[in-house]
Amino acid sequence: MGSRLLNIQRKAAEHGRLRTGYTQGNRPMRSATWVVTSHSEEHVTTAAGLWGGTVESWKPLNSTIEQFRVITKAASIEALITPGDPLNQYNEMWSKGGCARRCDGQTELLTRQPCVCAATFGEDWHQQPKGRVCSATSRLNVMLPDLSGMGMWRAETHSFYAASEWGGMVDMVLAGTDGRGFVPVTLRIEPRQRVANGETKKFPVVVVELRGVTPRQALAGPLPTALALDPTGSRAVAAIEAPRPDYLALAQAALNSDDVRDVWRQASVAGHVDPKGSDDLSKALIALAAERDAEAARESLPAGPDDDGAYDIEVVEDAPAAGWPTVAAPGSGARA
Structure with a gap:
């Protein structure tokens, strides 16, 4: 094996984003199915072939760079958690000038001051209207094994409820694998509702769940790559059913x-x-x-x-x- 630069963190290229919403004009819209966006038309076209939808050119808000997107018909997609720690979580507030706040829940990292939202609104700060407080932002890097390229796809959610579930799920997997090997998962958009102060609010939550393997397998150590890529065992069954050599x-x-x-x-x-x-x-x-x-x-x-x-x-x-x-x-x- 060749040498590597020791002062540079190695990571795979980001191929695109997995979103739970899209823009219609300048209006943000929630989606019950996955929205796949990328600079590569090939990747998006392949995603449309797998999960349905129509490929279209698209520009993110406040951006002049054209990308491609498909609003798929799939609420669930197959993915792989890759080696290392794939999850980053912060409470963030963004403005036209960029990220104005980035907090780990206790300390606002840009100013090194205590959490502004909790100090102002208390422990239920996340129930305040959007724009008044930070958003619980979770970014999960996954590989989509059925799309071309060896890069990563970033699934992002601003759901306070998904933040705790993603962290718990990923931490349990890392406890079993020590961040080594691939883990097959399903990313599923699940509709939920919450009743508070006499009002019913409906919202989507992205659920990360094991795919094709049991908790015993996932927590017993790094999975063999062949099992992670084919957790249903179809290839293994084909091998068993193959004729015995003479x-x-x-x-x-x-x-x-x-x-x-x-x-x-x-x-x-x-x-x-x-x-x-x-x-x-x-x-x-x-x-x-x-x-x-x-x-x-x-x-x-x-x-x-x-x-x-x-x-x-x-x-x-x-x-x-x-x-x-x-x-x-x-x-x-x-x-x-």
Whole structure:
């Protein structure tokens, strides 16, 4: 592996955003389905093919740079949590001049002062009208395995309720994986409602949930990449249902006993022979290996005696006994 700059944090490029709303003119609109936006028309076109919707050119508010977006028909999409800590959360307030406040819930980081919202409105500050207080902003970087490119997609929500759920979910996953390996998840937009002061408010919340694996699997350590990419096991089932190779025919085509042993090792790794060599296939391969050793010994004999009537015979070790598969344990790579 090549070298890396040690003073630069390595990260994948951001391909685009996963949004729960869109703009209609200058009006922000909530969406019950995912909105995919990107500078790449190819990525957005692929997303439309997967999740429905029509690709259109689009410019974010207060931006002159054209992008592409699709308002999909999918309320749930498949994603991968990538190695490292994929979640960033702050209470933020933005203005036309940029980020005016960024708070970790206790300290406003731009001024290093105590949280302004809590000091002004108390612990229920998040119930104040939008624009008066900061928004609980959560950004989750995920990979979309069915879209082109190896970069990241940023799902962002300003929901106070989603903030606690995202943090809890991601922290539990990190506790099990230590930030190593991929974890398959579903990002689902869930409609909810809340009754307060006699009023019913409906709002969407993005839910992050495990996909195709159990909590036991997710918390037992880093998942194998193949399992994370195919948690339903369709590839594993296809492999199980694939026809079994004709190991005996492969061994009969072998030129020497070492090649026969290699065939046995392949069968052992696939679970088609007894590791102790007691099954019929192992016995047949052992006998064939002995035949190949005997053939090699006969071919090494000189055609006749020398001038003194002696044969220059090369000493050949005895053919391996019936127990050689036990010595060459599956996966050991050692030759018996």
